[in-house]
Amino acid sequence: MFIPAATYRIQFHKDFTFRDLLAQIPYLKMLGIDTVYASPVFKARPGSTHGYDVTDANTLNSEIGTPEDFEKLQQTLKENQMYWLQDIVPNHMAFHQDNGWLMDIFENGPSSEYYNFFDINWNHENEELTGKVMAPFLGSTPDEAIANGDLKLVFCEDGFKIQFYENQFPASLISWPLILKNLAKNAIENEAKTAGLFELLKSIETETDLKKLHEKKEEILSFLRKTELKKWLENGMEILNKSQEQLQEILDKQYFRLTLWSRSDAEINYRRFFTINELICLRMEDSEVFQKYHAFIAEQYKKGSFQGLRIDHIDGLADPVTYLKRLRELVGETCYISVEKILDLGEELPQNWPVQGSTGYFFLAIVNQLFTSTKKENIFNEIYFEQVPDVQDSDYELLVFEKKMYMLENHMQGEIDNLFSLFRDSELLPATPGYSEKQLKAALQILLAAFPVYRLYTNKLPVAGQDADVLEKAFARAEKFALHLKKELTYFHQLFQEDIQALPVSAEKRLHFLMRCQQFTGPLAAKGVEDTTFYNYNRLISHNEVGDDPAIFGITINRFHQEMLERLKSWPLAQNATSTHDTKRGEDARMRLNVLSEMPEKWAEILQKWQAVNQQFLQTINNQQAPSKNRIYYLYQALLGAFPMHGKPENDFKERVNAALTKAIREAKMYSNWSEPNEAYENEVLNFLEHILADDTEFNNSFLPFVKQLSFYGMLYSLGQTLLKITAPGIPDIYQGCELWDLSMVDPDNRRPIDYELRKNYLQELAQLPENSRENALKSMMQNWPNGKIKMYTTWRALQFRKANANLFTQGEYIPLQTSENENVLAFARKLEQHWCLVLVPLNVVNLTEAEHFPLCQKTWQHATIYLPVHAPENWKNIFTNEAISLRNEVVLAEVFASFPIALLTSESI
Template structure:
């Protein structure tokens, strides 16, 4: 561990690096993050990515630090600056996939050039022996905008020749051509060579010798080591010879250029493209229309994104190559932790994590590692994984539910069903959404699994009568009914939780399909949950491999089906529609939150706890605003009715239906409330564009009226017209006036709940994670809205003004008057101040906030249920965190200070470690001698949150 840097993070600050925020920019900002109290910066992927990448997940080379971010030198400058401020660096590492841009990913380009004989063929999860015989030893490349034949005959595919090197250009795509097959171009019109080169016999002889050399290259289907070495050596020599020869002979160079021109064909003359078609058919890849990937793709993708190909980290040579740079950064003290992206995509996550531990840990240092893992509400992170925890989505949802009134959720759902005119419950929507994903964007992967299942059934006389179609349909049902993202069956065995999940899926599939032969589900269970006691070694090994491939499939189906489809189709209270969330939840008792915190403190005290990430559906403060609606169901119902009448002229009819439909309209109102700018309102320059972009994405994700694959121009236009009318037309002015008044109220209550949420987060067990910019108000929607650049200059200026004033108040034992530095809630400075105080407190007391015992606290009195409080205790030190919730009901129309004056009858008993001691609320510098309990009037007289320590 680098001297001066904490041995483990206490807080992290996530930065989204791109051409708008490079290493040198972050280096300049290090003093700001240090002043904020951050112990570790948490960087989005730093590896070489596709040029101009805005997120860094389209990685092209894991061995090189991205030159667009500043490269190795820029990163080193950041490391040095961070070390001077005793700040560590956590890196976002992508083990699951790489970008398939053949111009920038040299490994992928080599695979396209050499097929299965490539040195990198084993790096990517490619099925070289797929179901479709025409794809044997080829990679299917779904990059064409139209059918292959029409693209070819339109002249959009062009061979390009440069100094003896040949490649294929398709718009911005630059594809290699198999060097051995390029002899077709070189040999074309060979009969003209004697006359053409009659004065250059040596050139003709050399040219023919090069052709002979290419003729005798091993074919790309020969994957033996000897053939691979011979091929690489001879290709290098042949390429050098050809380049030298063409540079010396103008006549020969003109001959080759003319051949290329003939191969490229003439639009309007289909027969002229026969030569090019023949050449392309001989390549180790097959070009196809992008829609073909829905059914036939033969490489594993990241979800359904064709441009991201899966890696085979289970292969030792792949693991070693992919982690050389990471190991170098850890061994030289330039990295202090890893966030592992999409761990569920790997073939064997547990095996990978154990190997990673051995790679990055030393005898002196155990590195910090967390996984991006989305847990179902009843799921726990397996203790088998040697990690510090997850990236914190489960905490996000636990904390979020505290601010939703559970007794009103049923009323909210009735309001939603009545307004949207939809009666389907979420469980059914979840099921049908997953079915749609399986049948469309991810059907190719199901086809592969079904064919393998069919081959296995043919080897067992008990099951050979099952047809391919019946197996595929049954497998589809099991996946659609799967209750978790995936299981983790491996050569090490089957966990009890895996068996429970599989059995639950099988039972639900049978229930939904009573007409199906039940024994087919029994066979599927044997294959996805193989019996380690199976006596036949080959059967056991084959079933285990099938189970592991099956597990890689259920996770993206779950994510695409639920988070990217069902969440946009069902939204009674959209704050529940969060990554890892449960929209059908009836809320959660306070005890559940305390139990989850206590469990984390005991089992994974260094797990991240977060409230916003680059992947969340809504920013933390936008989410809490929507939750306020659960306190005001009657008012929400009335507002919806009024708004629906006011906006009626803005709706249009498309395809015999009103657009937007009532579900999309309902989501629009919630989303606009979430990001409503109280200081500028309808005059905000960006509000219209932001909400329009969000709703355009939402309707395509819902896939009900429009989608990314099959966009409906009519519906999309009707939606845009609706939103534009609400912003600009005179006939919707009543809506604008009504909405603004209600939105301002929701924003006020939401801001108070947000401050309380922040206070609880700062005291909770775990490593507090802050997404960039969220120290101020985070009123964002799903990406790309939440990935906008942050004005760090204004934040630095604020910190420079606020911090000295706060320190003077502490030094003089004066109560800190937040009104002096945050006169308006709108600015977000109040939230930023609480963040800075809390993060500095955590940095100065790392053992207390990470290892300290967790003690739930319960208030007594008339408003006790509005309070959430707990204490952290360790070696005589104490931190008490408390926050109010459900502020709309608590204030009941009264100003905050007036309402607080009446809370004296409710008190919070404190741990015995505080009884009789002098205590201080570090947020306000208010001090008391504690008599065993604290009146809420004193605790929350100035703020809806409190952090109490010994004075």
């Protein structure tokens, strides 16, 4: 099987293409990367910045390069013994005119071979949507759009289209006779020119056979393309589009129904990705859909262009385990497969999935929690509740439930209605009297909102194992939140968990309903937690992160060791990520903010000062303070996390903070939101930011020295985080550009262009350092740590060591090491046969050293030691300093940390 040594995530788009990556291949190889981890490269909506809005999974995206560009890139990778991990998107495609499958449905209806490829309810209970898919893309009602000329019929080279704004959807073939009839009626030119049209119309005006209509299509098009008919056609179309009656009659014959975009919050008849109308989900559980969607992917794998696959949003699929088994059968056992899966810190990836592991959010969370002090949680809570009293009475679990219910009631009612319709249509309603549909629907909503994790993965009843535990927790939570619905919740429990003969229908229908519910709990969790709760619960926002849990305030060293031992046992080849294209803030910003957990007293003091000096900039909007206390608490942390390492904001810093802050306000959905932005409130918040960041303010005078202090300590943790990512069980993954400092804010800020020339220059300098004389170079890197070269050095040396000793990290043991300073250093060994390496990372650095003083030598470590196993080698080499060290049974930390703040020791020379 192909096993990456280290992956490097690349975000392709029109401004970073195959050719752009080609120029960086020598640099990536020199850094120690052996696998390009590519965002989706398939045809996507024009201008896509991410590639997840696929319009054709069987074609390369021309905006990022030609097939020849791709082949040249692949050849260069092979010449450099490098590989390719491809991100694929099986859950959804773009609802867009370039989506050929969807457009074929719009033209051909039930006769289209793709008619059942998308997750559409063609028999929706709303008669307006029977046989049609809702297209919620209008900025007004359809009547208004027609009256304003925003919605009209047009004639193109390949036929009639319904045009709205810049979009064009093909008119159904069954509507062509009506269109031609209206055009004939509207004709104002002499009849001799259009005699042929009347003959064509006569031959098809009562035709319902699609095959025969297709046979006539080209004949009709050839006729209408005649030059002498151009004026006649234009006049006829103009009259038609001015006639509300004629145009509406034609629209009624389409297989889509255009509506106001916001209507989808209350009603929708297709499954969408989260709440994004522009992304329509596939029925990937259908074997034909699977085969057609993966044809090009399989071809590229067999051709050798792809060596691994990353599966996007596995939670959206009806039956993930069956999908993964089909995929494994398609690509064979040698393909490395990673799944995008967000796991609760107590949740396990299903053991029956034929994959190498997940994309690394779990590792991100564990490392993030490791660098958070567990000791001062109570003090931190007191500070937050004092600053933001409104949060005090709302525990995190209840807040998550409330925000999920908010999403259900305000933005996902269409989805819950569809689920309940399935419940009813499957004859799952109780046979006994005493139940109302209203109460049952309410119970279903509460149960779905009460799920403690994203979803279950069962495909059989009764639910067993981890899924059964999750389901029981969901029912227990639901009952706690809705005691008045206990009877209804008990009924759902019987449906899912009990084998009672008296239940109204077969287990097959019950299971189908449960599995459909699980395609819904994932999006509900994502929107309710990641995109809402994370912007409302601001105790320590470094943990308001994808995969992490803001309710947890740090873990112990022993817990970290336990998690790594379990990872080595179950998922040794899972990815170790610390930043991705979806993380809320950069990996180094999180480490910096975690330092606050070690200094709550100083944090409280600085907050009181800022509260006093910034009081003058507060405003009142509709009796609400702007910004709110909670938003200010968030803002201060966001600024501390994002402020540049060198202590001076770049020219675009305020603009970037404005964008991220506006997004945070709208995602919080308290005083503004995306569908109805409260511009007055938002403007006052941005004005507040403008005031406090002005030159020579009292805020700035205290902010700058404080952020400088945090930056230094955060830098130490960032180096530790980097080393752990590369040496702990799992495959290290580096997000583009993160070999230098990453203080980015939420997307799209974290997808800004990367300065590869700077990185190449730095790496070239590092590569030229003499092996036997690094002391001065290390001192220089530490003195100039804000430039990031010290992080690149850590990354480069650790990656090179890992690449040269791949088996040690993919097959070797993980051995936790005990220290005489249990709280101040994390230490472990990796061992394979007679080869060992030691990893040592300082913790609780605020107590170890003063700011700007690296935790080195006797002054910091005194007589602290690490105890080695009795059979450990005596002779070692420090990978970072190149020093030879002799160790007997123990490691003296003052010696190991003599000239560099983290340590990677090897028992063999490299």
